[in-house]
Amino acid sequence: MSRVTHLVAVFVEDIPELLEDGILYVSRECRVAMHNCACGCGEEVSTPLVRTEYDLIMDDAGPSIWPSIGNHDFACTSHYIIRNGRIIWAGQMSRGQIEAGRAYDSFLKRGSPTKIQTVVAWLKRLWSKLIG
Numbered sequence: 001m002s003r004v005t006h007l008v009a010v011f012v013e014d015i016p017e018l019l020e021d022g023i024l025y026v027s028r029e030c031r032v033a034m035h036n037c038a039c040g041c042g043e044e045v046s047t048p049l050v051r052t053e054y055d056l057i058m059d060d061a062g063p064s065i066w067p068s069i070g071n072h073d074f075a076c077t078s079h080y081i082i083r084n085g086r087i088i089w090a091g092q093m094s095r096g097q098i099e100a101g102r103a104y105d106s107f108l109k110r111g112s113p114t115k116i117q118t119v120v121a122w123l124k125r126l127w128s129k130l131i132g
Contacts, residue, residue, distance in 0.1 A: 007063060009024045107121050
């Protein structure tokens with residue numbers, strides 16, 4: 001398998017057993033989008049489309065998913081953003097940055113934070129990235 005530079009969205013009811021490279025399978029019923037890792041390693045990447053996980057934006061230029069796709073537990077450790085159907089490679093993250101991001105995600109999933117809590121969490125995450 002080779003590295004993928006673009007993803008095309010295909011809407012399905014159920015995710016197929018075998019995923020094709022370059023296709024972002026979107027199931028509104030299952031509230032998930034799946035694709036093969038863009039690095040070409042063959043791993044399947046699942047992005048739950050729920051408020052506390054990932055957002056999918058569809059427009060004429062192609063699908064965008066936010067936040068970034070961080071395959072930190074895969075052997076490839078790939079990290080990228082899907083914007084307008086294009087794969088934009090992001091830098092590798094340190095173990096500390098990964099754990100800070102996971103802690104922030106956990107914080108958000110506990111409930112609706114106040115604006116102050118959100119700003120404090122963001123500042124802590126920024127501090128962790130800068131200090132490493």
